[in-house]
Amino acid sequence: MTGFGALLARDLRLVWRRPGDMMVVLAFFVVATVLFPLGIGPETNLLARIAAGILWCAALFASLLSLDRLFAADYEDGALDLLLLAPWPLELAALAKCLAHWIVTGLPLAVLAPLMGVVFGLSGEGLGALCLTLLVGTPTLSLVGGLAAALTLGARRGGALLALLALPLCVPTLIFGAGAVEAVATGEGFVTHLAILAALALMALATLPWAIAAALRQAGE
Amino acid sequence: MITASLEVTGLSCRRGGRPVFEGLSFGLAGGELLALTGRNGSGKTTLLRALALLVTAEAGRIRWQGEDVGRDREAWRRRIAWLSHLDGLKGDLSVRENLSVAARLRDEPADRIGQALASFELEPLARREVRTLSAGQRRRVALARVAAAHAPVWLLDEPLNALDAPSQAALRAVLGRHLAAGGLAIAATHAPIDVAGARALELGR
Amino acid sequence: MATLHFLANPARFRRFSQRVLPGLSAVTALALAAGLYLALVESPPDYQQGETVRIMFVHVPSAWLAMAGYGLLAALGASLLVWRHPLAALMARGTAPVGAVFAAVCLLTGSLWGRPMWGTYWVWDARLTSMLLLFFLYLGHIALSRAYDDPERGDRAAAILALVGAINLPVIKFSVDWWNTLHQPASVMKLGGPSIHPAILTPLMVMAAALLLLFVVLVLLRTETEIDRRRLEAAELAA
Numbered sequence: 001m002t003g004f005g006a007l008l009a010r011d012l013r014l015v016w017r018r019p020g021d022m023m024v025v026l027a028f029f030v031v032a033t034v035l036f037p038l039g040i041g042p043e044t045n046l047l048a049r050i051a052a053g054i055l056w057c058a059a060l061f062a063s064l065l066s067l068d069r070l071f072a073a074d075y076e077d078g079a080l081d082l083l084l085l086a087p088w089p090l091e092l093a094a095l096a097k098c099l100a101h102w103i104v105t106g107l108p109l110a111v112l113a114p115l116m117g118v119v120f121g122l123s124g125e126g127l128g129a130l131c132l133t134l135l136v137g138t139p140t141l142s143l144v145g146g147l148a149a150a151l152t153l154g155a156r157r158g159g160a161l162l163a164l165l166a167l168p169l170c171v172p173t174l175i176f177g178a179g180a181v182e183a184v185a186t187g188e189g190f191v192t193h194l195a196i197l198a199a200l201a202l203m204a205l206a207t208l209p210w211a212i213a214a215a216l217r218q219a220g221e
Numbered sequence: 222m223i224t225a226s227l228e229v230t231g232l233s234c235r236r237g238g239r240p241v242f243e244g245l246s247f248g249l250a251g252g253e254l255l256a257l258t259g260r261n262g263s264g265k266t267t268l269l270r271a272l273a274l275l276v277t278a279e280a281g282r283i284r285w286q287g288e289d290v291g292r293d294r295e296a297w298r299r300r301i302a303w304l305s306h307l308d309g310l311k312g313d314l315s316v317r318e319n320l321s322v323a324a325r326l327r328d329e330p331a332d333r334i335g336q337a338l339a340s341f342e343l344e345p346l347a348r349r350e351v352r353t354l355s356a357g358q359r360r361r362v363a364l365a366r367v368a369a370a371h372a373p374v375w376l377l378d379e380p381l382n383a384l385d386a387p388s389q390a391a392l393r394a395v396l397g398r399h400l401a402a403g404g405l406a407i408a409a410t411h412a413p414i415d416v417a418g419a420r421a422l423e424l425g426r
Numbered sequence: 427m428a429t430l431h432f433l434a435n436p437a438r439f440r441r442f443s444q445r446v447l448p449g450l451s452a453v454t455a456l457a458l459a460a461g462l463y464l465a466l467v468e469s470p471p472d473y474q475q476g477e478t479v480r481i482m483f484v485h486v487p488s489a490w491l492a493m494a495g496y497g498l499l500a501a502l503g504a505s506l507l508v509w510r511h512p513l514a515a516l517m518a519r520g521t522a523p524v525g526a527v528f529a530a531v532c533l534l535t536g537s538l539w540g541r542p543m544w545g546t547y548w549v550w551d552a553r554l555t556s557m558l559l560l561f562f563l564y565l566g567h568i569a570l571s572r573a574y575d576d577p578e579r580g581d582r583a584a585a586i587l588a589l590v591g592a593i594n595l596p597v598i599k600f601s602v603d604w605w606n607t608l609h610q611p612a613s614v615m616k617l618g619g620p621s622i623h624p625a626i627l628t629p630l631m632v633m634a635a636a637l638l639l640l641f642v643v644l645v646l647l648r649t650e651t652e653i654d655r656r657r658l659e660a661a662e663l664a665a
C-alpha cells in the first residue's frame with residue numbers, strides 16, 4: 001500500500017503546485033452550465049425541469065476535460081515506465097491515478113454543482129440529491145475516463161477520441177444520476193437510483209483497474 | 222570461474238512487424254557491465270525494454286540465477302533499476318522530492334538518497350524544482366535515482382547523454398562502486414564506458 | 427524471411443477463405459432472394475401498419491447481427507490479448523465496419539419504419555437508443571484501432587475496448603430501458619410489433635439466415651483485405 005499512497009500523494013502534490021489546471025476545469029463547468037439558459041431561454045419552470053440533466057451532462061464534459069492529461073504527462077516524461085516497473089500491482093497504480101483525478105475533479109464538481117443548481121431553481125432536496133448523486137457517480141466517470149485515457153495514450157487526435165470512447169460507456173451513470181435528481185422532484189425511487197449508481201461504481205471498480213492496467217502495458221510496449 | 226547471474230538465451234524481438242534482433246544470447250555475472258553498441262535502430266532500446274519485461278519477446282528466455290524471470294515478475298522488477306532516454310522526473314517537484322517519491326514508489330527505504338545526491342554533486346540543487354534545471358543536470362538527477370535504488374541490475378539507456386566531462390566521471394565512479402559491490406549493469410551507449418569489468422555487445426543488421 | 431512468421435496463420439486463413447467464398451456468396455445470394463421474396467411477396471401486410479411492416483424483415487435481423495458482431499469483436503479481442511493470435515486482430519478490423527453498417531442499417535430502417543407511425547424520423551425508443559449507443563461503440567472501436575502509427579498497438583487497444591464494451595452492453599441496455607420507461611408513458615407501441623405472428627416468423631428467420639450469411643461473406647472479404655494490407659505494410663518496411 002505504500003506505493004499506492006506514494007503515487008496518490010505525488011499526483012495530489014503536483015496538482016497543488018499547479019492549481020490552475022484544476023480551476024480551469026471547474027470554470028469550464030460553470031461556463032458550460034450557464035450556456036444552456038442562454039441557449040434555451042430563462043423560463044424558470046422549464047429550467048428547473050431540465051436542471052438535473054444539464055448539470056449532470058456539464059459535469060460529465062468537465063470530467064472529461066482533464067482526463068487526457070491523466071496518463072499523458074507520465075507517458076511523455078518517462079514516469080510511466082517507472083510505474084510499469086514498480087514492484088507492486090499496476091492495477092493499484094491505475095486506481096491511484098483515477099482516485100487522484102476524482103479528488104481533483106469529481107469531488108469539487110459535487111460541491112460546485114448544487115451552487116449552479118440554485119441558478120437553475122432546483123429545490124432544496126434537489127440540490128442535496130444532486131450533490132449526493134455526483135459524489136456516488138463521479139468515481140465511475142473517473143474510472144471510465146481513466147480507461148479511455150489509457151487506451152488513447154500516444155494516439156492521434158487523442159482528445160476527441162477519448163471523448164468518443166468514454167461517453168457511451170458513461171451513459172448508464174448519466175441516466176441514473178440525472179434520474180435520481182428528478183426522482184426527488186416526483187418523490188419516488190430516489191434510493192433505487194442511488195443504489196444503482198453505487199452498483200455501477202462498484203462494477204467499475206471491480207473491472208476497470210484491470211482493463212486500465214492492460215492498456216497501460218500496451219502503451220509501454 | 223565467474224558464473225553468470227543473468228542469462229539470456231535465444232532472445233528475439235519484433236517491433237512494428239519487423240524483427241529487431243533474433244537469437245540473441247549472452248550471460249552477465251556480478252561485477253560486469255555490458256555495453257550495447259550499434260547504430261540507431263539496431264535494437265538497443267528494445268533489448269533493454271525486453272530485459273525489463275516491458276516488451277514481450279517473440280522467443281527466448283531471460284534467466285536470473287537459473288530461474289526464468291517471467292515466473293515472478295514482481296520480484297524481477299524489484300531487482301532492476303531503470304533509466305530510459307527520458308528522465309522520468311516530475312518537473313514541478315524538487316530534486317530531493319523526486320528521489321524520495323521514486324524510492325517510495327519502489328517501496329524502498331530512502332537511505333541511499335543522500336549518498337546518491339553527493340555522488341553526482343546534486344546537493345546544492347537538492348531543493349530546486351527539476352523544471353528549472355538544465356538537461357545535463359536533469360540527467361544527473363535521473364542517474365542519482367538509479368544509484369539510490371536497492372537493485373542489483375541496472376538497465377540504462379544512453380546514460381552518458383547530455384553529461385559533461387565531470388558528470389561522466391561521476392557516473393563512471395558510481396558504476397564502478399555498483400559493479401564492485403557485485404551489481405550488474407547493461408547500458409546502451411554510443412560512447413564507450415570506461416569501467417573495470419566492461420564488455421561490449423554489438424547489435425545490428 | 428522477415429514476414430514468414432507473420433504469414434503463418436493468416437495465409438492459411440486466406441487460402442481457406444478464397445476457396446470458400448465463391449460457394450458461400452452463391453448461397454448467400456440465393457438465401458437473400460428467397461428471404462426477400464418471402465418478405466415482400468408472401469407474407470401478409472400487418473393489420474395496423476400495412477405494407478411498412480415489411481421493413482421489420484431487415485430491421486430486426488440487422489439488430490441481431492449488430493449485437494452479435496460486437497460479441498464477435500469481444501471474442502476476437504480476448505483471443506488477441508490472451509493468445510496473441512495475429513488473425514484475431516485482422517478479423518476484428520474486418521468485422522467492426524461490417525457490424526457498424528448493420529447497426530446503421532438497423533437505425534435507418536427503424537427510422538423509416540417509425541415515420542409513417544409517429545410522423546417523425548426519430549423516436550427515442552429504448553431499442554433504437556440502445557442501438558445508437560452500440561453504433562457509437564463501433565465507431566469508437568474503428569477509430570481507436572486506426573489511431574496509431576503502429577497498427578498492432580491499435581489492434582490491442584481496440585481489443586481491450588471491445589471487451590470492456592461487451593461487458594457494458596447489458597448495463598447500457600438495462601439503463602436505457604429504465605430511462606425509457608421513466609420518461610415515456612406505456613402507451614407507446616414498441617417497434618417490435620404487437621406480437622410475432624407465425625406467418626411473419628418464417629420470412630423473418632429466412633431473412634435472418636440470409637443476412638447472417640451476408641455478414642459472414644462480408645467479414646471474410648474484409649479480413650482478406652486486412653491481411654493483404656498488413657502484408658503490404660510489412661513488405662514495405664522490409665524493403
